Each structure stands twice: as structure tokens, then as C-alpha cells.
Amino acid sequence: MSNNKLELANWASSFALKNGASQVKVNVSRQHEVNIEIRDKKTDKLLESTSNSLGIDIYVDNKYSGQSTNDLRKPELEKFILDAIAATKYLAKDEFRMLPDPKYYKKLAVDLNVNDQNYATIDPAGKIKIAETIEGAALSQSDKIISVTAYFSDGKYESATVQSNGFEGQDESTFYSIGASVSVKDPNGSRPEDWKGVNSRFYKTLPTPEAIGIEAAQNTLKRIGQKKVASGKYDLIIQNEVAGRAVGMLINPMNGSSIHQKRSFLDKKLGEKLFSDKLTITDNPLLIGGLGSQLYDGDGIASQKRTMIENGVLKNYYIDYYYGKKLNMEPTTGYATNLLLTIGNTSLLELIKKTEKGILVNGFNGGNSNSTTGDFSYGVQGMLIENGQLTQPVNEMIVSGNALTFWSALADLGNDPYPYSSWQSPSMLFKDIDFGGL
Secondary structure, eight states: OOTHHHHHHHHHHHHHHHTTOSEEEEEEEEEEEEEEEEETTEEEEEEEEEEEEEEEEEEETTEEEEEEESOOOHHHHHHHHHHHHHHHTTSOOOTTOSOOOGGGOOOOOOOOOOOOTTGGGSOHHHHHHHHHHHHHHHHTTOTTEEEEEEEEEEEEEEEEEEETTTEEEEEEEEEEEEEEEEEEOOTTSOOOEEEEEEEESOGGGSOOHHHHHHHHHHHHHTTTTOBOOOOEEEEEEEOGGGTHHHHHHHHGGGBHHHHHTTOOTTTTOTTOBOSOTTOOEEEOTTOTTOTTOOSBOTTOOBOOOEEEEETTEEOOOBOOHHHHHHHTOOOOOSSOOSEEEOOOSBOHHHHHHTOSEEEEEEEEEEEEEOTTTOEEEEEEEEEEEETTEEEEEEEEEEEEEEHHHHHHTEEEEBSOOOTTSSEEOOOEEEEEEEEEOO
């Protein structure tokens, strides 16, 4: 990566300090993206974009503002920075607004392996061909298929960050995403839909387009004949690639802003056993090749692996520097990176086989969770399990409850952590969960 971004960030920081800012954070970034969609055997979308930006956080005597611009010409930047400083002076003071103590800055000599060196060499025509192949593979599965939308996207992100009290950092990463959504005919007149999609840091680690297309089609064909089943208590198996929706009901209440604003059912519960012994969640921003990996966070604080929940005990919150000052707590980081759940010894098939009456959830359709109370209600789709067999596709079911009770009912974990997400959860089995249907 060129040093031009770092040089520009240092220049902008120095200019702001010379013209009235007390402290400054500057981020200079470049982002390149490609988005392709194929539908009805035609290219429905082909977008390529490159954007450059400079974001600046201005601190003037505990007054703070954050602003950004895409015009990186220095004469225009000078005016932009002067205007930002002048505007910040009119804001209210906040004694907690300041850059982190430099003791939290640290240069980590770790190669996270998140940048595909071959990114610029990949043939654009080949990217279109991948999406076409996904669509063709999906269409080949059945004459019941109404439509397929296949996609390919990729991106490269480069940035340099300077904080005026001693932090400098540079970041360079790539991502790739491929998948398809499919709709099919159902004899009852409905049009069930489903999908398959994966993400990766590297082009070479993507699954084959054929495999993605086939799986997207098969997922959807299994939805034919879907219906509600009777309300009641069922064992619940959440399939690995959609389990992040359930995990999210725990992560948001761990955030420092939720805790400070008394909007978290986890407030004042550090060190307490709240969930099943089976639940351990580790946040590892230093995971090699991880989709959420980073050497430092948005505050410039050096990354560190942390156990968030251990055998059901709440061990940590997500606390950025600002809320750390407000809460008089040590900062950790303000957000989740790579979440790794405990892996079990049981395959998804074995989880199903040992379930007498349950529902395998492989999709969520709306709903929400309340960070303050822990109550949740989600629309789900999946498959009815009877005596260890998948017997009937179900939809328009509602799973509801409270996060504390729900995660205490975690009974088993699969051996299949989902590798194409920053939240790598295995399939999970919960006992006696409330479902609403007929």
C-alpha cells in the first residue's frame, strides 16, 4: 500500500492542530468494489466503483465533531478542516470526549492475512462468468424454478489512520461474496424463496459456483409444501449459517452505549452465570484470515483476543474508550469482530436424529429482540422434525421467549462452525422452546 495516505493523514492532522484543534483523528481511505447480478440469463447489474475519502474527528476543549469529504485536494481540504474546527467550537462540551490514552496503542507484529495479493489480477469477464455459472447450476435443478438471481461481488479497502497523540496505523484488506436467491412454484400457488451465499477474504477459497447454485436451488425446492404447524414447545435446532441472528440478541446488550443508557438486560451482571454451560463465546480480532480481523479498533486500541462468555458466565462487555470513561471501566473494544462459539462433537444430522419433536430453523423472517428486557420474537422457516426425521417444511412460525431462558436451554452444539462469516457458530440444539403457529 502506498504511503501517500499516511502522509496526507499526517498533513491534515498537523494542519488542524495548527489552526485551533486540541486533538485530531484522521482517516484517509480508498475503496474499490465490483457488484454483478445475473437474472434471466442476462447481466442485470454491473457496477464498479472507486471512492477516496478523508474523515476527521476534531476535538476542541472537550467539544467534538466528526466530518468527512471526498475532495482530497489540499486547498479544498484546508477550507474543509477550518470549517470543521469552527463548527466544533459551537458544540456543547463533553468531558469524556478525548482521544484514548496512548498506553492503549501498540504496534502488533502480526500478519492477519486478510489481503488477497491477486485481487487486481482477476479477470473481470471471469467474475461475470462465475455469476452466470451459479445461475445455470441453480436452473438445472428443476423445472419448478421460477427465477434465479445470482451475484458476484468483491472489494478492496485501504486506509491510513493518524491520531494526534501518537497513533499511526495502516490497513489493507479484500473480500469476495458469491451467492444466489431462488424462487420456485408451489402447487398451493405460493412462491417459496431461499438462498445460499458465502463470503471470503480470498478468491481461491470460495466454493465452486456450481456448488453454490445447486445448494441455493435445493434449499428452495425443500420449501415446496411449507406450512404452519401447531403452536407449542419444540426442541429447536438452528442451522449454523443462520445462527448469528440468535447470537445477536446477546451481543447488542454487551455494548457500552446500551449499558450506560440502561438499555441492557446484562447490566451489572459481569461474573454471573446466566446461560447454559455449553455456551462459550470468544472474540478474536487476531484470527488469521478472519472476516472481522483487525490489528486495532476504531479508537486505535490494539486488538486482543477476549472471552466474552465462558461456560455460561458473562466475562466481558464491548466498551470503547468513550463509554469506558463514562462507565469508569477499562476499554475493551466497541464492537464484535470474529466471534467463535464452542464447537461440539455432534454433526447436524446426528442432532436431528436424536430429536423426537422439533423444528430445524434455517431462516429468519423478521422479528426483533429487546436489549433492555431480553425478550425476543422472530419469524422463522425450516423443517419439522418428528422422531429424528425431517418430515415437513414449515414457515410463518414465530419463536419467542427471553434471552436468559433461551440461552439456558442450549443443550448441544454441532461440529460444523460456519466458515464463511465473521461470526462462526456451529448448529445449536435448544430444548423446549415456544413456537407460535396454528
